[in-house]
Amino acid sequence: MRPTTEVPAPAGDDTGSPVRRPATRAVAVLVLVAAAAVIPLLGPSAALDGTGEAAAPGVTEVAFLRALLFAALCVQLGELFAARLARRVPGAPPGDGPRGWSAYAPWAGFLATLGLASIVANGNLVPHALSDLDIAGLYGTRDGTLALLEVNAFVVATLCARSRRPATALVPPAAVVLAEALRAHPPAEEHTAYLGSALTVVHLTCAALWVGGLLHVLRTLRRWRTTAPEAGAALLGLYARVAAVLLAAITATGVCSTLRRMPVGTVLDQLVTTAYGRTLLAKVLLVAVVSVFALAARRRLRHGGLEAAYAPARAEVAVLGVTVAVSAVLTALPLPIRWS
Secondary structure, three states, rough: OOOOOOOOOOEOOOOOOOOOOOHHHHHHHHHHHHHHHHHHHHHHHHHHHOOOOOOOOOOOHHHHHHHHHHHHHHHHHHHHHHHHHHHHHOOOOOOOOOOOOOOOOOHHHHHHHHHHHHHHOOOOOOOOOOHHHHOOHHHHHHHHHHHHHHHHHHHHHHOOOOOOOHHHHHHHHHHHHHHHHHHOOOOOOOOHHHHHHHHHHHHHHHHHHHHHHHHHHHHHHHHHHHHHHHHHHHOOOOOOOOHHHHHHHHHHHHHHHOOOOOOOHHHHHHHOOOHHHHHHHHHHHHHHHHHHHHHHHHHHHHHOOHHHHHHHHHHHHHHHHHHHHHHHHHHHHOOOOOOO
C-alpha cells in the first residue's frame, strides 16, 4: 500500500477559530490608513466638483489635519471609556488590558493642532515659511485663542496620559471638544450660535466615545479571547448597550445641526448640489453601513458568542474610521447657503 500524506489542519486558537496571518492583518491596517489619508486629501475637490462653490484656501490641508485631530481625540476618549467598561465586567482579568495608545495619540493631536494654528496665524492661509506666521496675532482673535487652547490641551494630555487618575486625563480632550464646538459656531454666525456649539459638544463627544471605545474594546477582546472569553463577551455586550445610546444621541444632534444649517425645504436639494451636502450624505450612508455591522455583531453575539461577533465588530470599527475622515472633510468645506 502506498503511504498516505496527512494534510496539517489550519492553525487555530483554543476556541477553534483560524488564526489570521500577521501579514494579512498588516496589509488590512495599511489599506485603512491609506484610505483615511486619501479621503481628506482628495475629498474636498471631489465634493466641490460641479457645485460652483469656491473652496477656502488650504481646504485640503485643513481636512487632513482635522482628520488627525479627530483620530487622536477618539483614541484618548475611547480608551478612558472602554477601560471604565472593562472594570465593570465580572471576572475580567485584572491588569490584562492591551497597551494603551493614549500615550502616543496626544502627540498626533499636538502636531495636527499646531498645523491648524499655523494656518490661523497666517490669516487662514497655508504658511510657506516661518516669516509668514504672526504668532502674537493669535492672542488677539477668537479663532487664534481657540487654536492655542487646542495646542495646549494636547500638550497637557501628553503629561496626563500615564496618570492613574482617569478624571485628570479627561480634562484635555474635553477642552479640545469645547474648542472645536466654539470654533464651528462663531457668534456672528447667528443668534443661536451657542445652541449649535452645545449640539456639537454632544455630537463630537458621543462620536469619539463610539469610535474610540469600540477600537479599544476590540483590542481588549484580542487578549481575552483565549484567557477570558466569557468576560470578553460580557464586555462587548456592555459596550453594545451603551453604543446604542451613543448612536441615538449622534443621530438626534446630527439631524438638529443639519436642520439649523439647511432648512427642511432645502435639505434634499442641497444634499446633492452643495459640497457640504454631498459630504454629509456620504457620512449618513457610512453611518447606516456601520449600523448594519453593529446590529450583525450584536445578533451574532447573542446567538453565536464572541467569536461569531468579532468579524462584524471589526468591520464596524473600520467603517467608523472612514467616517471620521469624511467628518473631517465636512468641517473644512464651505457651509451651505441658508435659503429662507
